[in-house]
Structure formats: C-alpha cells, structure tokens
Amino acid sequence: MIKITLPDNSVREFDAAVTGMEVAESISPRLAKDVLSVSVDGVVWDLTRKIEHDAKIKLYTWDDREGKDTFWHSSAHLMAEAIESFFPGTKFGIGPTVDTGFYYDIDLPEGKTISDKDLVNIEKKMLELARQKNDIVRSEISKNDAMAMFTQKNDELKQELISELEDGTITLYNQGNFTDLCRGPHLPNTGYIKAIKLMSIAGAYWRGDEHNRMLTRIYGVTFPKQKMLDEYLVMLEEAKKRDHRKVGKEMQLFTFSENVGQGLPLWLPKGAQLREQLETFLKKVQKKYGYEQVITPHIGDVKLYKTSGHFQKYGKDSFQPITTPAEGEEYLLKPMNCPHHCEIYKAWPRSYKDLPVRMAEFGTVYRYEMSGELHGLTRVRGFTQDDAHLFCRPDQVKDEFKKVIDIIFIIFKALSFENYTAQISLRDPEKPEKYIGSPENWDKAERAIIEACEEKGLNTVTELGEAAFYGPKLDFMIKDALGRSWQLGTVQVDYNLPERFELEYIGSDDKRHRPVMIHRAPFGSMERFVAVLIEHTAGKFPLWLTPEQAVVLPISEKYNDYAKKVSEVLNISDIRTVVDDRNEKIGRKIRDNELKRIPYLLIVGEKEAEEETVSVRRQGEGDKGTMKVNEFAEFIANEVREQLSGLYN
RNA sequence: GCCGGAGUAGCUCAGGGGUAGAGCGCAUCCUUGGUAAGGAUGAGGUCACGAGUUCAAUUCUCGUCUUCGGCUCCA
Numbered sequence: 158m159i160k161i162t163l164p165d166n167s168v169r170e171f172d173a174a175v176t177g178m179e180v181a182e183s184i185s186p187r188l189a190k191d192v193l194s195v196s197v198d199g200v201v202w203d204l205t206r207k208i209e210h211d212a213k214i215k216l217y218t219w220d221d222r223e224g225k226d227t228f229w230h231s232s233a234h235l236m237a238e239a240i241e242s243f244f245p246g247t248k249f250g251i252g253p254t255v256d257t258g259f260y261y262d263i264d265l266p267e268g269k270t271i272s273d274k275d276l277v278n279i280e281k282k283m284l285e286l287a288r289q290k291n292d293i294v295r296s297e298i299s300k301n302d303a304m305a306m307f308t309q310k311n312d313e314l315k316q317e318l319i320s321e322l323e324d325g326t327i328t329l330y331n332q333g334n335f336t337d338l339c340r341g342p343h344l345p346n347t348g349y350i351k352a353i354k355l356m357s358i359a360g361a362y363w364r365g366d367e368h369n370r371m372l373t374r375i376y377g378v379t380f381p382k383q384k385m386l387d388e389y390l391v392m393l394e395e396a397k398k399r400d401h402r403k404v405g406k407e408m409q410l411f412t413f414s415e416n417v418g419q420g421l422p423l424w425l426p427k428g429a430q431l432r433e434q435l436e437t438f439l440k441k442v443q444k445k446y447g448y449e450q451v452i453t454p455h456i457g458d459v460k461l462y463k464t465s466g467h468f469q470k471y472g473k474d475s476f477q478p479i480t481t482p483a484e485g486e487e488y489l490l491k492p493m494n495c496p497h498h499c500e501i502y503k504a505w506p507r508s509y510k511d512l513p514v515r516m517a518e519f520g521t522v523y524r525y526e527m528s529g530e531l532h533g534l535t536r537v538r539g540f541t542q543d544d545a546h547l548f549c550r551p552d553q554v555k556d557e558f559k560k561v562i563d564i565i566f567i568i569f570k571a572l573s574f575e576n577y578t579a580q581i582s583l584r585d586p587e588k589p590e591k592y593i594g595s596p597e598n599w600d601k602a603e604r605a606i607i608e609a610c611e612e613k614g615l616n617t618v619t620e621l622g623e624a625a626f627y628g629p630k631l632d633f634m635i636k637d638a639l640g641r642s643w644q645l646g647t648v649q650v651d652y653n654l655p656e657r658f659e660l661e662y663i664g665s666d667d668k669r670h671r672p673v674m675i676h677r678a679p680f681g682s683m684e685r686f687v688a689v690l691i692e693h694t695a696g697k698f699p700l701w702l703t704p705e706q707a708v709v710l711p712i713s714e715k716y717n718d719y720a721k722k723v724s725e726v727l728n729i730s731d732i733r734t735v736v737d738d739r740n741e742k743i744g745r746k747i748r749d750n751e752l753k754r755i756p757y758l759l760i761v762g763e764k765e766a767e768e769e770t771v772s773v774r775r776q777g778e779g780d781k782g783t784m785k786v787n788e789f790a791e792f793i794a795n796e797v798r799e800q801l802s803g804l805y806n
Numbered sequence: 807g808c809c810g811g812a813g814u815a816g817c818u819c820a821g822g823g824g825u826a827g828a829g830c831g832c833a834u835c836c837u838u839g840g841u842a843a844g845g846a847u848g849a850g851g852u853c854a855c856g857a858g859u860u861c862a863a864u865u866c867u868c869g870u871c872u873u874c875g876g877c878u879c880c881a
Contacts, residue, residue, distance in 0.1 A: 260876095273811075359876030360809025367878045371809055374876070402874095406817080415854085415872055467881055474879090493881055527807050527879065528872095536880080625881060644880090676881095713838040740838085748842035762840060772841080780841060 194227035229259040232379040238335035239282035258378030290348030300324035352386035399638035401691035420538035430704040453497035494520035499658040507662040513549035534688035547675040558609040585622030598652035638692040712762030719766040
C-alpha cells in the first residue's frame with residue numbers, strides 16, 4: 158500500500174508502486190494530458206518513474222516553472238539528438254533551461270561550423286523526431302561505466318562532468334538513438350513537443366571561463382502548441398519595437414558617431430531635456446533629504462586611485478593615464494567620483510555634529526568596457542552617475558541606508574517601475590583575495606545592509622560574490638523590453654575607503670574617529686536609466702518628464718501667428734510647447750505628432766484664434782474639447798503637480 | 807577581448823562582376839484645409855574603410871572599423 162499526499166493534503170492510496178502519471182490519471186484525464194513532471198518529497202521526477210514509498214507529491218504543468226523546465230530540458234535533448242544526426246561526432250557540454258527556453262553548448266567535429274541555415278534543418282529534424290513520440294527512458298549507471306561510455310564517444314566534455322559526480326548518483330536518459338548524461342527529469346516521450354524555434358547561435362566559453370575553449374551555443378524555445386509559439390514570436394516583435402536604441406533614434410534623444418568613438422553617447426536636444434528633467438527631479442528629492450551638490454573635475458591624479466585601490470584593481474584594463482608634457486605627471490580620466498568626494502570631506506575638519514555629510518554630484522565617469530560589451534545606452538564607456546556619498550558615524554549607517562532606499566522608491570514611484578528585483582550582493586567567501594579591507598569591517602557592512610533591508614521589509618535575493626571589491630551592495634535590477642536584466646540603483650556600505658583616505662571626525666569624546674561611507678546612485682547612470690525608461694514606456698514618457706509636452710497645430714498657415722502666440726504663452730508658464738507650422742493638412746499634422754508621442758496636441762484655427770482658445774487632443778485618446786489658453790496652462794500644470802504630488806514637497 | 811551574423815540615400819530596406827533602386831523623410835512650388843498620410847517637381851549615395859583577384863569590384867577574397875545576438879567582464 159502506497160499513500161500519496163497531494164498539495165491540498167488529500168491522500169490517495171495505491172496497491173503498489175505508482176508513477177506520477179498514474180496519479181494524474183487517477184485524478185482527471187485532463188490533468189493526465191497536461192501534466193509534465195512531478196515532485197516527490199520536494200524533488201522533481203519523471204512522470205514515468207515509480208514511486209515506491211509513501212510520499213508527498215505535486216504535479217506540474219506548463220503553468221509551473223518546474224513543468225516548463227522539464228519540457229525545455231527534454232527539448233534540449235531533442236535538439237542534441239537532431240544535431241548529432243547532422244554532425245556525428247559532436248561533443249555535448251551542458252544543455253540547461255533558461256527563462257525563455259533552453260540552450261545546448263556543443264563542440265562540433267573538427268572543421269565543421271554551423272550557420273543559421275542549419276538551424277532550420279535542425280528544427281525540421283527535431284519536429285520529425287518529436288512526431289515519432291520516442292519514449293525518454295531513465296537509467297542508472299555506475300561511474301566507471303559512464304566514464305567508459307563517454308570515453309568511447311571521445312566526449313571529453315562529458316568525461317569532465319562525470320569525473321565530478323559521485324558514483325551511484327549518475328543517470329542516463331535515452332530517446333531514439335540518442336543517450337545523454339543527465340540528472341533529469343524529462344517528459345515521458347518526445348511527442349509532447351509540438352512547436353520549435355531555434356533562436357540563435359552564439360559562442361560560449363566552456364564552464365563559463367574565458368580561459369577555456371569556446372563552444373557553440375544554440376538557443377531554442379519550444380511549446381506544446383504551435384499557437385503558443387506564434388504568440389511568443391509576435392511578442393518578441395513587439396518588444397523589439399520598444400528597443401531604446403530604435404525609439405531613441407526615432408525620438409531624436411541620442412545618437413552615436415564613429416568619429417567620436419564607440420560607447421560614447423551624444424545626447425541630442427530632446428534627450429538632454431529629458432535628462433535635465435530627471436536631474437532636476439532627483440535634486441529636489443535629495444535637497445529634501447539633506448544632500449548638498451558638489452562639482453569635481455573629470456580627471457584626477459593617479460595617486461588618488463592608487464589610494465582608493467581602484468588603480469591596482471582596474472588600472473591595467475582601463476583607459477590609460479594622461480601624462481603632462483613637462484613634468485610627466487599622470488592623470489586618470491575619473492572612473493569613480495568617490496575619491497574626489499573623499500578629498501572634499503577632508504577639506505576641513507569634521508565634527509560628529511556635522512555628520513552625516515551627504516555629498517551629491519551628477520558625475521561623469523569614463524570606464525573602458527570591452528568592445529563586445531557595448532550596448533546602446535545600457536553599457537557605454539562614458540556616463541553620468543547620479544552619485545552621492547554619505548559620510549556618517551557608525552551609529553547612523555542603518556538609518557542613512559534606509560533613507561536611501563526611500564529615495565529609490567520615490568523614483569520608482571514617480572516612474573511607475575513596479576517589477577524590480579532587490580539584490581543583496583555580498584562577497585564570495587571562497588575568494589577573499591578579490592576584496593580589500595578586514596573581514597571584521599566586511600561583516601559589519603554586510604550586516605548593516607541585511608538588517609536595513611529587513612527593517613524596511615524589502616523583498617530581496619542574496620548573491621554571493623557580487624559585491625564591489627571595497628564593500629557589499631544592495632542593487633536594484635530592472636528588466637528591459639526583451640527581458641534582459643539591468644542593474645540600475647545601487648547602495649553600497651563601505652568601511653574601507655574611509656580608512657584608505659584616512660577620513661576622520663572628532664567625536665563627542667574629543668577623540669578622532671573614522672566615518673563610514675555609503676555610496677549610492679538611485680538611477681545608477683543616467684544613460685542606462687533612460688534606456689530602461691524608454692523601454693518601459695515605449696517612449697511615452699509621463700507628462701512631467703517628456704521633452705515636448707504639447708504641440709500647437711494650426712489648421713492652415715493663416716493661423717501660424719496665433720499658434721506661435723499660444724506656444725509662447727505656454728512656454729512662459731513652463732509648459733514645453735512647440736509649433737508644427739508645416740504646410741500640411743490638419744489630419745496629417747495630427748497623425749505625425751501622435752506618432753511623435755507628444756502628450757497634448759493643440760489644434761487652432763479661425764474659431765480658436767477669435768476666442769483665444771485651443772482645441773485639446775490627448776495623445777492616444779483623441780479630442781478633449783476646447784479650452785481657453787490659460788485654462789489649458791493651468792490644466793496641464795495640475796496634471797504635472799498630481800503626478801509628482803508628495804514626492805518631494 | 808572571444809564565437810557567429812550584418813554594413814547600399816537622413817530612416818527602413820530591395821538589388822547584384824559592366825560604377826545603383828523603392829517607400830518614408832528633406833527642398834521648392836501648387837493647395838489653405840477642422841481631428842491619424844493632399845498634389846507636382848527636385849536634391850541626396852566613393853554601395854563602411856583599405857588591400858587583393860579581374861579587362862572591369864558596390865557585388866568575389868582577405869584585413870580594418872562600426873554594429874547586432876551571445877559568452878566573459880562590469881569600480
């Protein structure tokens with residue numbers, strides 16, 4: 158007698174060992190059709206594997222992450238089988254699932270390469286193999302036998318993987334003519350896979366280490382229904398339309414020039430306007446929180462960065478120092494603002510009563526990024542951080558940290574960023590050589606972050622090894638239109654730089670003490686933030702932020718003068734307004750300006766000119782009726798006020 | 807930096823060993839209009855750059871640069 162407990166705590170009894178599939182069948186035919194895998198006492202299993210003892214189980218379908226994982230994992234095997242049929246002798250690395258599908262890292266036989274054209278053929282072969290509904294069969298194998306098997310196949314990648322496994326835990330999965338080393342679980346047979354799209358070919362270092370050889374990685378995605386694949390592809394097309402590189406070009410926000418250099422963005426007038434709005438907004442928030450603006454130069458003596466440790470850490474792989482012709486002094490394009498700010502802290506003696514000192518700067522920094530890394534505005538070589546450094550007493554760290562989190566949330570609220578991940582980035586305990594400073598200070602800094610997040614009730618994930626070399630971080634990550642995750646806001650607790658720069662304050666005991674630094678940038682960089690903002694809004698920025706808030710559209714050239722007058726009046730009231738006085742019909746002007754994503758279109762003709770009114774049209778919504786010009790000015794000012802109400806006043 | 811694509815007008819793209827095309831945009835003119843594309847005419851390209859093969863290269867080969875998708879990296 159086997160007792161199976163389901164998630165609702167109901168218990169089903171079976172006479173003998175039973176499979177997950179049999180349990181599903183006993184519940185409903187529909188479930189038996191949809192189920193993809195099963196967890197048995199918390200471990201995900203194949204549906205066809207016998208459960209021989211009492212167990213708690215949960216059945217997974219496509220709607221569960223575990224179900225999709227099983228589906229895609231089997232799809233990776235199916236792809237491997239198809240690849241092996243075209244390229245016998247291919248060596249297989251690893252073939253895991255990712256958020257949107259799966260990949261397999263392979264090493265093609267000597268002299269063979271794979272191209273996009275091959276992908277189509279591999280897809281066809283996969284479909285053919287899927288239609289055969291070959292059973293996917295699990296078997297256990299001893300370490301020696303497994304090693305012998307893959308030695309015979311000359312697959313040293315798998316041999317390396319096997320060598321790290323424990324005997325007695327090694328399993329193989331077979332389908333048709335293909336057998337792979339795999340922990341599983343897998344679908345019962347290949348017939349579940351109905352729709353297949355191989356997305357791209359990429360290079361990937363074996364085991365993610367750039368010192369290893371590069372394998373060929375093939376990304377793919379599969380679905381249980383063709384319709385789901387079609388919808389997914391449409392969704393990808395839609396996402397591409399939001400790509401900040403495309404929208405930024407269309408809206409004339411920024412550009413790049415080969416003559417200026419790669420990764421060096423040029424902000425066009427409208428993009429600069431957008432940035433200015435963001436900066437003004439943050440400055441107002443920061444003023445409320447007691448920050449003071451400072452300004453520092455774009456270069457600094459190399460010794461500044463030797464003191465901070467940045468030069469030792471990054472100097473070789475960075476823009477090289479600028480030298481003075483006569484004296485041979487070395488200056489570095491600043492990659493960080495903190496050393497400059499430390500020097501400002503040291504400009505005069507500080508008392509414990511002065512702390513915390515909150516020093517803010519929109520500081521432009523330059524970092525050498527490898528050419529293959531550059532990506533639109535999200536990864537560039539010259540960018541502006543909304544940087545600030547808080548110098549505080551040890552007893553103030555947690556409170557200051559929490560206030561920074563508040564500022565970040567004000568920004569996220571102002572821009573309706575709801576889907577973020579808060580990540581606590583700690584040191585890698587196995588690689589102490591990557592970090593500077595004492596373990597005691599690291600412990601204190603990490604504890605401060607963890608406690609501050611707990612006290613704020615923040616939902617966080619913790620990543621080891623993601624800390625900066627001088628201190629742990631709290632990072633806020635946001636996804637772009639295509640689901641790639643980018644780090645925006647960051648807060649870091651640092652006990653190290655104050656020591657290196659010998660920062661001090663005089664305590665109430667009349668003795669010298671060391672302050673603690675908090676580095677923080679809520680936007681992160683203006684460039685990356687604007688990029689993600691563009692993708693979030695598809696370029697339809699909130700009214701308070703958008704570079705052009707209203708456009709006046711004269712019905713004919715006869716009303717151009719009136720249109721200009723309206724625009725002047727609105728601009729005096731700080732409403733960013735332009736005029737479209739092209740020799741075009743009104744329908745055309747409406748269409749063009751709707752597509753330019755300007756929130757308000759103001760149509761003016763004979764009637765409006767006589768009555769000193771505008772006919773208001775809201776982007777995407779249509780005609781809103783007629784208003785006096787000053788009424789409209791008040792109306793739009795109100796809308797802006799509402800959007801920002803309570804955020805900084 | 808590494809693996810694999812791509813680079814033709816301001817933009818989106820077609821073409822192809824005999825020195826180039828479309829749509830949109832732009833300019834000029836006609837039209838002077840009432841809520842998502844009015845009409846005519848015209849200007850714009852060393853086909854990314856540099857070598858090589860060829861009678862002839864934008865097209866083929868190689869290199870460089872830039873860019874795209876990944877990998878690695880990211881103070």
